[in-house]
Amino acid sequence: MSDVAIAVKNLSKSFKIAHQRDGLPGYRTLRDDLIGLPQRMLARWKRNGQLTSETFWALKDVSFEVKKGEVVGIIGRNGTGKSTLLKILSRITEPTSGGADIYGRVGALLEVGTGFHPELTGRENIFMNGAILGMKRVEIRRKFTEIVAFAGIDKFLDTPVKRYSTGMYVRLAFAVAAHLDPEILLVDEVLAVGDTEFQQKCLGKMRDVSAAGRTVIFISHSMEVVSRLCPRAIWLHEGQLISDGPSDAVIAKYSDAGDRSAIQT
Amino acid sequence: MCRSSWRRGESYQSETKGFQKKRQASWLSDTKAIVTEFVNMRLVGSPLRQLFFQFRAHGLPVEMQIALPFKSSKPLALRERYLKIAPLSTESPIVTTVAELSATPIRTQARQQKPTFRIRPTTGWAALNVRELWKYRDLLWILVERDTKLLYKQTALGVAWVVMQPLIAAIIFTVVFGRVARLPSDGAPYLLFVFCGLTVWTYFSQALQHAGNSLVRNAQLVSKVYFPKLLLPLAQTLRGVVDFTVTLVVLLVLMAIYRVPPTFRLAVLPVFLFFMTLTATGVALWFSALSVKYRDCTHALQYFIQVWMYASPVVYPISMIPEQWRPLFALNPAVGFIEGFRWAVLGHSVLNPNLLCITIVMSLVALFSGAFFFRRAERGFADII
Numbered sequence: 001m002s003d004v005a006i007a008v009k010n011l012s013k014s015f016k017i018a019h020q021r022d023g024l025p026g027y028r029t030l031r032d033d034l035i036g037l038p039q040r041m042l043a044r045w046k047r048n049g050q051l052t053s054e055t056f057w058a059l060k061d062v063s064f065e066v067k068k069g070e071v072v073g074i075i076g077r078n079g080t081g082k083s084t085l086l087k088i089l090s091r092i093t094e095p096t097s098g099g100a101d102i103y104g105r106v107g108a109l110l111e112v113g114t115g116f117h118p119e120l121t122g123r124e125n126i127f128m129n130g131a132i133l134g135m136k137r138v139e140i141r142r143k144f145t146e147i148v149a150f151a152g153i154d155k156f157l158d159t160p161v162k163r164y165s166t167g168m169y170v171r172l173a174f175a176v177a178a179h180l181d182p183e184i185l186l187v188d189e190v191l192a193v194g195d196t197e198f199q200q201k202c203l204g205k206m207r208d209v210s211a212a213g214r215t216v217i218f219i220s221h222s223m224e225v226v227s228r229l230c231p232r233a234i235w236l237h238e239g240q241l242i243s244d245g246p247s248d249a250v251i252a253k254y255s256d257a258g259d260r261s262a263i264q265t
Numbered sequence: 266m267c268r269s270s271w272r273r274g275e276s277y278q279s280e281t282k283g284f285q286k287k288r289q290a291s292w293l294s295d296t297k298a299i300v301t302e303f304v305n306m307r308l309v310g311s312p313l314r315q316l317f318f319q320f321r322a323h324g325l326p327v328e329m330q331i332a333l334p335f336k337s338s339k340p341l342a343l344r345e346r347y348l349k350i351a352p353l354s355t356e357s358p359i360v361t362t363v364a365e366l367s368a369t370p371i372r373t374q375a376r377q378q379k380p381t382f383r384i385r386p387t388t389g390w391a392a393l394n395v396r397e398l399w400k401y402r403d404l405l406w407i408l409v410e411r412d413t414k415l416l417y418k419q420t421a422l423g424v425a426w427v428v429m430q431p432l433i434a435a436i437i438f439t440v441v442f443g444r445v446a447r448l449p450s451d452g453a454p455y456l457l458f459v460f461c462g463l464t465v466w467t468y469f470s471q472a473l474q475h476a477g478n479s480l481v482r483n484a485q486l487v488s489k490v491y492f493p494k495l496l497l498p499l500a501q502t503l504r505g506v507v508d509f510t511v512t513l514v515v516l517l518v519l520m521a522i523y524r525v526p527p528t529f530r531l532a533v534l535p536v537f538l539f540f541m542t543l544t545a546t547g548v549a550l551w552f553s554a555l556s557v558k559y560r561d562c563t564h565a566l567q568y569f570i571q572v573w574m575y576a577s578p579v580v581y582p583i584s585m586i587p588e589q590w591r592p593l594f595a596l597n598p599a600v601g602f603i604e605g606f607r608w609a610v611l612g613h614s615v616l617n618p619n620l621l622c623i624t625i626v627m628s629l630v631a632l633f634s635g636a637f638f639f640r641r642a643e644r645g646f647a648d649i650i
Contacts, residue, residue, distance in 0.1 A: 090491050096386055
């Protein structure tokens with residue numbers, strides 16, 4: 001029991017998606033809401049139940065457990081709830097039902113460079129991004145040289161990041177996140193950018209992180225990376241957990257299903 | 266109530282219909298599992314009763330007896346050996362003690378077992394969670410620092426804009442309201458009079474404008490990183506304090522030019538400033554939370570600020586308001602601050618303590634209503650921004 005890092009129980013998340021056909025635009029304005037208020041109250045009163053929006057289940061009844069020190073890859077097609085899952089685990093959004101227990105400090109890297117501001121210099125952004133990801137100022141200062149060395153951008157430290165190339169940007173962002181030292185690291189597909197050498201560096205860093213007894217949950221579309229990095233994989237399809245087990249087996253099932261559906265369509 | 270359940274010799278009995286023979290075999294292991302889980306959860310309250318309900322929830326018939334030599338408020342781990350659990354239906358009751366269940370000290374295990382956080386759907390009002398805000402104070406300062414740096418980056422005049430904004434407005438108002446409309450100024454030079462009001466007002470409008478839009482402008486952060494979102498508007502209202510201090514220096518210069526001697530009253534300014542920040546934060550929290558869902562708020566905000574300015578005694582003195590309406594007028598917290606400010610700087614007007622009380626109450630109302638509303642709306646931010 002005590003070696004569990006993440007316990008997800010019957011996790012579900014739904015979104016309401018509005019449709020154009022009822023004449024309402026996808027976004028809301030205060031005016032529309034106020035005007036529509038009596039109408040909606042009437043509808044509720046009549047118990048019509050048939051609302052104009054459709055409920056879309058991004059995640060449905062997902063349960064799994066991750067032990068401390070495990071590296072788990074999450075695979076699945078686009079829009080099957082992988083990122084939503086990580087968003088819930090990192091407490092950015094709330095589940096609709098079910099829940100999860102997290103044992104340990106979480107570091108999430110859902111998108112590289114979220115805390116970056118284009119006008120600020122690389123140096124300023126390191127502090128900014130570190131703080132947003134939950135590091136203390138002292139901590140960042142202590143790891144500053146390490147971060148800069150990892151990113152390999154020491155020459156451009158005092159240039160605003162808006163003048164950086166995409167590659168440099170990603171390097172810096174990953175460098176900050178990699179030095180976050182969380183007990184649980186959640187990583188969304190972020191390594192797609194950056195050259196091979198840097199990707200290798202990142203994968204190596206993630207391996208180090210897991211070797212230090214930390215838990216990593218990792219979303220990727222690259223089966224090669226998943227099978228190399230993660231002993232275990234979880235396959236999500238349309239919000240449901242299809243398969244959970246040794247990554248090679250799960251990947252085999254996944255690519256098998258992919259082939260079949262490709263033939264069918 | 267919780268203590269009373271720990272009385273010496275207290276016992277509970279449970280008999281559930283769903284008890285079956287095959288369960289009898291696994292009784293002891295089930296009991297161990299439940300008790301271990303229970304102890305590790307470090308439940309407080311009335312532990313014995315809760316433990317009892319745990320058994321009943323699992324459909325285990327059980328008799329529990331507690332024999333405590335004394336009333337104690339120490340955690341369960343210390344009293345474990347006194348807890349006796351036995352199944353009801355067996356001939357010779359298995360008597361087990363919790364101490365037997367775990368050789369390792371339960372208290373350290375309990376600490377590990379407790380989740381760092383539980384993710385559950387929540388509804389209704391949420392607590393303010395000041396402790397978490399405090400934990401993220403480093404981020405708050407970095408945000409303040411960042412926005413201070415950003416605001417005047419790539420501008421030729423830079424920080425001079427901080428001074429220019431109220432100064433230009435003061436000059437315009439002096440011409441329009443002081444010279445043309447000839448509004449009274451309680452005997453003070455009109456420029457100084459209006460600048461006093463504008464010092465406060467510039468803070469309000471800047472803080473509201475920036476804080477009100479802070480969530481929408483940082484949409485990327487809101488939807489991709491976890492942190493207390495309250496920090497974003499809060500950083501903006503705090504950042505305004507920096508500008509405010511710079512404007513104060515200009516005010517002192519103007520005082521010197523008009524030969525208004527500074528008095529000890531100036532020492533009260535920090536108190537006004539404090540409540541001003543609270544008010545601005547409260548109102549900004551309302552606007553920022555609403556603007557996530559309704560972008561109308563960003564547009565409405567500037568008109569709201571304009572209307573609010575004319576509803577506050579920036580260009581006219583409060584003495585123009587009929588006496589009987591003043592308490593109502595003072596419901597606008599800006600009134601108290603502006604009047605208080607003039608009282609401290611110019612020393613002409615008389616400060617009405619009643620009005621000041623209303624102002625302070627109103628600023629607290631603004632802060633807390635805003636903060637609670639924000640916390641309630643916060644959980645949906647990432648989904649709808």
